[in-house]
Amino acid sequence: MPFPALDDLLRDAHVVSLPLRDRFRGVDHREALLVEGPRGWTEFSPFLEYDDAEASAWLRATIDFGWGPEPRALRDRVAVNATLPAVDAGDVPRILRRYPGCRTVKVKVAERGQSLADDVARVRAAREFIGDEGRVRIDANTNWSVDETLAALTELAPFGLEYVEQPVPTVAELAEVRRRIADTSLGVRVAADESVRKAADPLAVARAGAADLLVVKAQPLGGVTAALGIVAEAGLPVVVSSAIDTSVGLAMGAFLAASVPVLEHDCGLGTAAMLTADVAREPLLPRDGGVDVRRIDVDVDLLREHAAENARRRWWFERVRASYELLAAGS
Ligand SMILES: O=C(O)CCC(=O)C1=CC=C[C@@H](O)[C@@H]1C(=O)O
Numbered sequence: 332m333p334f335p336a337l338d339d340l341l342r343d344a345h346v347v348s349l350p351l352r353d354r355f356r357g358v359d360h361r362e363a364l365l366v367e368g369p370r371g372w373t374e375f376s377p378f379l380e381y382d383d384a385e386a387s388a389w390l391r392a393t394i395d396f397g398w399g400p401e402p403r404a405l406r407d408r409v410a411v412n413a414t415l416p417a418v419d420a421g422d423v424p425r426i427l428r429r430y431p432g433c434r435t436v437k438v439k440v441a442e443r444g445q446s447l448a449d450d451v452a453r454v455r456a457a458r459e460f461i462g463d464e465g466r467v468r469i470d471a472n473t474n475w476s477v478d479e480t481l482a483a484l485t486e487l488a489p490f491g492l493e494y495v496e497q498p499v500p501t502v503a504e505l506a507e508v509r510r511r512i513a514d515t516s517l518g519v520r521v522a523a524d525e526s527v528r529k530a531a532d533p534l535a536v537a538r539a540g541a542a543d544l545l546v547v548k549a550q551p552l553g554g555v556t557a558a559l560g561i562v563a564e565a566g567l568p569v570v571v572s573s574a575i576d577t578s579v580g581l582a583m584g585a586f587l588a589a590s591v592p593v594l595e596h597d598c599g600l601g602t603a604a605m606l607t608a609d610v611a612r613e614p615l616l617p618r619d620g621g622v623d624v625r626r627i628d629v630d631v632d633l634l635r636e637h638a639a640e641n642a643r644r645r646w647w648f649e650r651v652r653a654s655y656e657l658l659a660a661g662s
């Protein structure tokens with residue numbers, strides 16, 4: 332992959348701060364650095380709390396999408412799921428109406444400070460909205476123990492779950508959850524997310540037989556090319572998702588979804604609907620249940636309108652330098 336000079340990355344880079352419509356994963360706005368490479372606009376937006384080593388994988392993705400080879404797309408449109416934050420059940424229809432035509436809903440559960448009753452009410456409201464033919468998946472973001480997972484699934488499985496995403500923190504606990512589910516009639520599959528994207532070895536969870544599916548995300552896994560390598564080696568069904576990116580990062584995810592040989596699960600690429608603003612006059616919003624596979628025509632006026640404060644711009648530039656040095660050192 333061509334490796335641009337650091338100056339090429341930073342010379343015309345923009346940093347934006349985009350408010351979210353509803354608080355999600357503990358944040359109410361999303362910062363991202365955007366830069367135009369020879370292949371088009373690309374994004375660098377590791378979550379703020381990630382260290383430089385983790386962020387360097389995201390920078391590899393940034394460079395791959397802006398400077399690297401165009402992956403061979405097998406499809407020009409991909410189906411996406413609706414993404415439901417940990418909101419009150421009464422708010423569910425308002426939020427799901429932002430995802431016209433989507434037949435799958437991913438429901439955030441196990442939010443700190445909430446109860447299983449809150450999750451049951453939210454999943455019930457999602458199922459009522461999406462209908463019996465729809466698919467409902469839940470994501471606990473590692474917040475349950477093995478016992479809490481089995482207790483929660485006992486209450487939630489009757490609504491019909493496509494899978495439970497990362498209920499517990501470790502690979503060993505995921506394997507134990509799968510074993511315990513197999514001893515019951517719950518019939519819920521287990522998807523690994525954090526055990527893939529935050530692991531030193533993204534394939535360890537697959538090798539351990541600790542998941543039925545893998546969630547793969549372009550930026551955290553080092554880009555489309557690297558993620559396709561993980562998909563090829565995993566030997567498991569995959570779900571392509573994202574990281575609350577701007578439309579540019581979502582487009583990176585759409586190119587990944589377009590290149591995955593077998594795509595049987597709707598993609599977590601509809602989250603432009605969670606943003607109150609974006610960086611393109613034609614953002615990658617979900618329409619008719621999906622998004623197009625296309626490069627994003629970034630509008631420089633929008634970049635200026637939503638520019639982050641100078642102190643934040645400096646913080647992101649420093650983060651790029653630190654991540655770049657780790658990549659250049661071959662780490
Ligand atoms: O998969 C989706 O529906 C959208 C992306 C999404 O849910 C997430 C993005 C980034 C971090 C988390 O908050 C969450 C996830 O864990 O999958």
Ligand SMILES: [Mg+2]
Pocket residue numbers: 470472496497524525546
């Ligand atoms: Mg997840």
